[in-house]
Amino acid sequence: MRTIGNILWFVLAGLWLAIGYIVAGLLAFVLIVTIPFGIASFRLASFVIWPFGRTTVWRRDAGAWSTIGNVVWVIFFGWELALIHLFTGLLLMVTIIGIPFGIACWKMIPLALLPLGREIVPISSVAQDPYRLPA
DSSP states (O other): OHHHHHHHHIIIIIHHHHHHHHHHHHHHHHSGGGHHHHHHHHHHHHHHHSOTTEEEEEOTTOOHHHHHHHHHHIIIIIHHHHHHHHHHHHHHTTSTTTHHHHHHHHHTHHHHHOOTTEEEEEHHHHHHOTTOOBO
16 A cells, blocks of 8 residues: 555655755755755655655754754755645645645655754654654
8 A cells, every 4th residue: 555655646746846855955965065965855855755654753863963954954945845845735635635645745844844863764663663753
């Protein structure tokens, strides 16, 4: 069932959202100082293109630099990507079939705003480790 959901997601929203993250990552790579943001953006693109069966969790070793980086991320890239998720979710809500995908798209808005300090993991690993907190 996850595979069918991922294929439908890829066609309806995943490809376009991933392109947005890739563009943000390329812009971050152009500015040499923001290369870590580019790496995070490419990681998010891989999650956005095929999300079902995976989730994000907070990293325990993420410290103050992740918080500072998230503030910079929101200013330069985060709010634009969050708006893209919001708009795409609204478009997906137009049809009955798109409603679950619109909700999934809206659930990614916090990730688009604050990606640093998070890790993408399979859902099965979260079920096995009760101390991991899904984000």
